[in-house]
Amino acid sequence: MNCPFCPPLAELTTFAETPCFRALYNIAPVLPGHSLVVPKEHIRSMLGLNENLLYEMVVFSRKIVQVLMKAFSCQSFDWTIQDGTEAGQTIEHLHLHIIPRHSNDLAAPGDWYPAMLQNETAIIDSALRQKINQAEMVKIVSFLKETYIKL
Amino acid sequence: MNCPFCPPLAELTTFAETPCFRALYNIAPVLPGHSLVVPKEHIRSMLGLNENLLYEMVVFSRKIVQVLMKAFSCQSFDWTIQDGTEAGQTIEHLHLHIIPRHSNDLAAPGDWYPAMLQNETAIIDSALRQKINQAEMVKIVSFLKETYIKL
Numbered sequence: 001m002n003c004p005f006c007p008p009l010a011e012l013t014t015f016a017e018t019p020c021f022r023a024l025y026n027i028a029p030v031l032p033g034h035s036l037v038v039p040k041e042h043i044r045s046m047l048g049l050n051e052n053l054l055y056e057m058v059v060f061s062r063k064i065v066q067v068l069m070k071a072f073s074c075q076s077f078d079w080t081i082q083d084g085t086e087a088g089q090t091i092e093h094l095h096l097h098i099i100p101r102h103s104n105d106l107a108a109p110g111d112w113y114p115a116m117l118q119n120e121t122a123i124i125d126s127a128l129r130q131k132i133n134q135a136e137m138v139k140i141v142s143f144l145k146e147t148y149i150k151l
Numbered sequence: 152m153n154c155p156f157c158p159p160l161a162e163l164t165t166f167a168e169t170p171c172f173r174a175l176y177n178i179a180p181v182l183p184g185h186s187l188v189v190p191k192e193h194i195r196s197m198l199g200l201n202e203n204l205l206y207e208m209v210v211f212s213r214k215i216v217q218v219l220m221k222a223f224s225c226q227s228f229d230w231t232i233q234d235g236t237e238a239g240q241t242i243e244h245l246h247l248h249i250i251p252r253h254s255n256d257l258a259a260p261g262d263w264y265p266a267m268l269q270n271e272t273a274i275i276d277s278a279l280r281q282k283i284n285q286a287e288m289v290k291i292v293s294f295l296k297e298t299y300i301k302l
Contacts, residue, residue: 046216054213058205058209062198074235074237076236076238076240080232083227083228084225084228086252086254114261114264
């Protein structure tokens with residue numbers, strides 16, 4: 001499996017988990033704190049989750065919002081899913097983006113969105129993607145793990 | 152109350168509801184089918200919902216996705232929340248955008264996002280906003296009501 005949201009790759013980026021979901025730090029964040037919530041099972045669409053799993057996902061995701069707001073000292077966030085090829089989904093594993101936001105962090109509030117799509121496309125070509133280095137990933141994942149435990 | 156997501160304004164655009172949520176057709180859709188799920192209570196943030204309400208919202212929203220996929224014959228959708236001023240939230244009433252997507256409906260898959268922000272800002276100035284006319288709204292709301300009931 002080369003899926004970035006499944007083990008073994010996802011093990012390096014996971015900072016919190018429930019029985020059926022994990023929260024990952026994005027290897028190519030469009031803004032500091034850009035994280036993902038994904039099901040452990042390699043499911044493509046939100047339509048593939050039953051109601052119990054939907055509940056587990058939304059409650060966990062909201063907790064991840066609180067972790068990120070604390071860790072990145074912010075009051076605002078973006079929360080988005082692109083479900084399906086026509087919506088720009090390029091990695092065929094359901095993922096909810098959570099992005100902490102700060103005043104004037106981008107020229108216009110909506111600029112993260114094209115940047116995110118660009119990164120998600122670029123991820124396929126490892127020569128193009130702008131990813132954070134491994135030492136930085138270890139540091140941020142460890143910090144977010146601690147924040148999650150203390151919440 | 153001048154909030155577009157509260158009565159009386161919301162009564163004209165609502166096509167489905169649960170005890171605590173309603174689904175509205177957007178008065179200025181960025182693409183056909185662009186709808187919103189909002190709590191009936193005038194709450195600003197997703198952080199203001201308890202876990203029962205979160206569950207009600209996510210299960211209902213997923214059902215609205217299915218309504219829109221059927222009504223607009225598509226397989227893909229965008230699902231997004233901007234929570235907080237720094238994320239570009241301009242109407243202080245929590246709202247989840249659900250946008251059905253089709254192949255090549257926009258020049259680039261991410262183009263709906265800046266368009267949505269522009270519309271949401273323009274909504275404040277009624278002279279600027281591009282809204283659909285009332286006859287069209289009545290027609291689409293009635294069609295979506297039927298689709299929801301039959302689902």
